[in-house]
Amino acid sequence: MQILTRAYRGDHVESFHTGSIAVVDSLGRLVAYAGEPGLRTCLRSAAKPFQAIPLLEYGGLEEYELSGEELALTCSSHGGEPVHVATAAALLRKGEFDETDLLCGAHMPYDEKSAAELRASGEEPSPLHNNCSGKHAGMLLATQVMDVPAARYIDADHPLQETMRATLSDFAGLDPEEIPIAVDGCGVPAFFLSLHRAAFAYARLMATSAGAAPGALQRYSTSTEHIVGAMTAFPYYVAGAWSITTPLMKAFDGELLAKEGAEGFYTMALAPSLASTLTGRLGLADDVSLGIALKIHDGSMVRGRYPVILRTLELLGVDIATAPDLQQFRKLPVANVAGAIVGEVRAEFDLEIL
Secondary structure, eight states, X not given: OEEEEEEEETTEXXXXXXXXXXXXXXXXXXXXXXXXXXXXXXXXXXGHHHHHHHHHHTTHHHXXXXXXXXXXXXXXXXXXXXXXXXXXXXXXXXXXXXXXXXOSOOOOOSSHHHHHHHHHHTOOOOGGGSTTHHHHHHHHHHHHHHTOOOTXXXXXXXXXXXXXXXXXXXXXXXXXXXXXXXXXXXXXXXXXXXXXXXXXHHHHHHXXXXXXXXXXXXXXXXXXXXHHHXXXXXXXXXXXXXXXXXXXXXXXXXXXXXXXXXXXXXXXXXXXXHHTTSXXXXXXXXXXXXXXXXXXXXXXXXXXXXXXXXXXHHHHTOOOTTOGGGGGGTEXXXXXXXXXXXXXXXXXXXXXXX
């Protein structure tokens, strides 16, 4: 296991986080790694862009006249801010559903300000506040355009869920049965892939959205163009104020796709236009997309993960120094009870370049 981040108290290491990273091009070649790129782990919410594809493949974009913001929300792990809640409710209304049809459960908003306001109002959180409400609203709409029952749409043997698993398997280059499943936090199937396969799937997602890029799956080109376009154009609807994902995508103007998963998982994809500028050490073929999958082994969502995301990009040659909104995530402060900064958490590792 490889140490990726260290927590310093003063000048001394107090603790550390181990992890693994795979960097794969859209032809499936592992080009760089740290730790164990073959580690199999759960995608959790990083599967959402693939889970949104069936809605579009069956004509949901036209049927429901979905806006870019609405489509981005179907792929989101949103913070439960008012704009997220309102957009999820609007999605449901398009299919004549309401929040009682959502089977994701309710939790307090991830966004601290929104959570505080909800507590102050005396209201309980609803399923619309669940970070997965957009995904579930999209699933309900998908059952209509697929002409399958909406009841128990979350079950693994439901036709919609079987289609989603098959869609992910296409991008990962596997048979559906080769992707183990469990139950996610919101009740739908959760998928397990190696970091290598997860990065490959994201590389192909970006390649497919770009049209004729190497590794593209032409049958999904229109759907992925809309999904990647919506996520990168409206990153606030993919996450919000609570997550690095929003400023990260905002900084690259459509050339970088990013999506978090729970338990320290994270995925990114670099468009061919961005990948072509990376360090020559990678030896990339012309016009390929690049996928990145990383896992912090202890499941750290912020402290162990955020500095690693940025260092991974820097090691690949991506310029993040000119993005002011990202600098706060390079090194995370360690504070004492009185609020004094007494240390920091920073990423300290190198990638093996193949």
